[in-house]
Amino acid sequence: MNKSRLALAALLLALAARPAAAKLRVVATIPDLADVSRRVGGGLVSVDCLARGPEDIHQVVMRPSFVSKLNRADAVVYLGLSVEHSFLPGLLDAAANPRMREDPAVLGCAGPGCIDCSAGVRVLQKPDSLSRAEGELHPQGNPHYNLDPEDGLLIARNIAAGFSRLDPAHAADYERNLAAFLDELKTRIAEWKKAVAPLQGLKAVSYHKDVAYLGRFTGLDFIDTIELKPGVAPTPTHLARLVREMQDQGVKLIVREQQYESRTTAWLAGRTGAKVAVIGTMADALPGTETYVKFCARNIQALLDAAR
Ligand SMILES: [Zn+2]
Structure with a gap:
C-alpha cells in the first residue's frame, strides 16, 4: 500500500469513527427528561442525567460530576419554571459553557444549548405577578x-425541536423517533383516560402542591396540601384544620409523593380514614419506573388502587 492510499485509509477510518464522536452530548436534569431524550435522540445522542429519581427536585444535591458533565454538553434539557432552582443556576455558572449560561433576566438558561421543556405548557396556579407569595x-x-402524561407529548416535541436546531443534519431522524414515541404515549394516554374515569370529581389532598397537572389528567379534585405552602412544613394548627376540612368534605384519598415523610401522612390517614397513594414526581423515583411511560403508568395505578 503506497503512502497516499495509507492516508486515504486513515481518513476513511477517521470518517467512520466520526458518528460516535459527533454524538450530541445531552445533559438532562431529571430521569424523565433523560428517558425522553434517549427516545428522541436514539443513537445520535449520549445522555447524562443529573438528579436521581428518589430525590426532591427542589433540593437536588449538587455533585462535582455535574460541573464536568455540563461543561462538555451540547445541550441541557430541563423542566424549567424555576423547578431546578436548587442546582441548575449555580451549575450553569460553574460549568462556564458558552452554549448555555444562567440568565437572571429569563430566570434560567440562555444560549443555543438550552432546551426548555416548559415551552408551550399551559401553566397552572400561576401567580398574578412574579412573587414568592405562593411559597x-x-x-x-x-x-x-411532567405529572400529566399529555404534557409528556409536549416535552418530547420540545426536545425534538431542540435536537433538530442543534443538529439539523439529523432533523429527519429526530422527527421519526419523535413520531414513534408520540404514537406509543398517545396509545397509553387513551388507555389511562379510560382507566381514570372512576376518579373524576373525587376529592383528595396531597403532601406537596405538585399534583395540579395530575388532577387535570385524572379528574381528581385536590383541595389542599399537608404542607402549609410549597416548601413550608405543616404546623399543628394547619393539620387540625386539615382534619376538619377532610372530614367535612368526605376526603378519602391522600397522595404522598415518595420523597416526603410518611409519619404525618399516616397520622392524617388514621384520623380521617383516608387511604394513601404513594406516587413519584419524577421517573425512577419508585422501583420499576425508569422510563417516562412506566412512571406515568405506576402513578395512575397507585391512585386507582388507593381510591378503590
Ligand atoms: Zn414543587
Whole structure:
C-alpha cells in the first residue's frame, strides 16, 4: 500500500469513527427528561442525567460530576419554571459553557444549548405577578407538569425541536423517533383516560402542591396540601384544620409523593380514614419506573388502587 492510499485509509477510518464522536452530548436534569431524550435522540445522542429519581427536585444535591458533565454538553434539557432552582443556576455558572449560561433576566438558561421543556405548557396556579407569595418554590406557577402524561407529548416535541436546531443534519431522524414515541404515549394516554374515569370529581389532598397537572389528567379534585405552602412544613394548627376540612368534605384519598415523610401522612390517614397513594414526581423515583411511560403508568395505578 503506497503512502497516499495509507492516508486515504486513515481518513476513511477517521470518517467512520466520526458518528460516535459527533454524538450530541445531552445533559438532562431529571430521569424523565433523560428517558425522553434517549427516545428522541436514539443513537445520535449520549445522555447524562443529573438528579436521581428518589430525590426532591427542589433540593437536588449538587455533585462535582455535574460541573464536568455540563461543561462538555451540547445541550441541557430541563423542566424549567424555576423547578431546578436548587442546582441548575449555580451549575450553569460553574460549568462556564458558552452554549448555555444562567440568565437572571429569563430566570434560567440562555444560549443555543438550552432546551426548555416548559415551552408551550399551559401553566397552572400561576401567580398574578412574579412573587414568592405562593411559597418559595413555585414563583412562576406550578412547575410539576411532567405529572400529566399529555404534557409528556409536549416535552418530547420540545426536545425534538431542540435536537433538530442543534443538529439539523439529523432533523429527519429526530422527527421519526419523535413520531414513534408520540404514537406509543398517545396509545397509553387513551388507555389511562379510560382507566381514570372512576376518579373524576373525587376529592383528595396531597403532601406537596405538585399534583395540579395530575388532577387535570385524572379528574381528581385536590383541595389542599399537608404542607402549609410549597416548601413550608405543616404546623399543628394547619393539620387540625386539615382534619376538619377532610372530614367535612368526605376526603378519602391522600397522595404522598415518595420523597416526603410518611409519619404525618399516616397520622392524617388514621384520623380521617383516608387511604394513601404513594406516587413519584419524577421517573425512577419508585422501583420499576425508569422510563417516562412506566412512571406515568405506576402513578395512575397507585391512585386507582388507593381510591378503590
Ligand atoms: Zn414543587
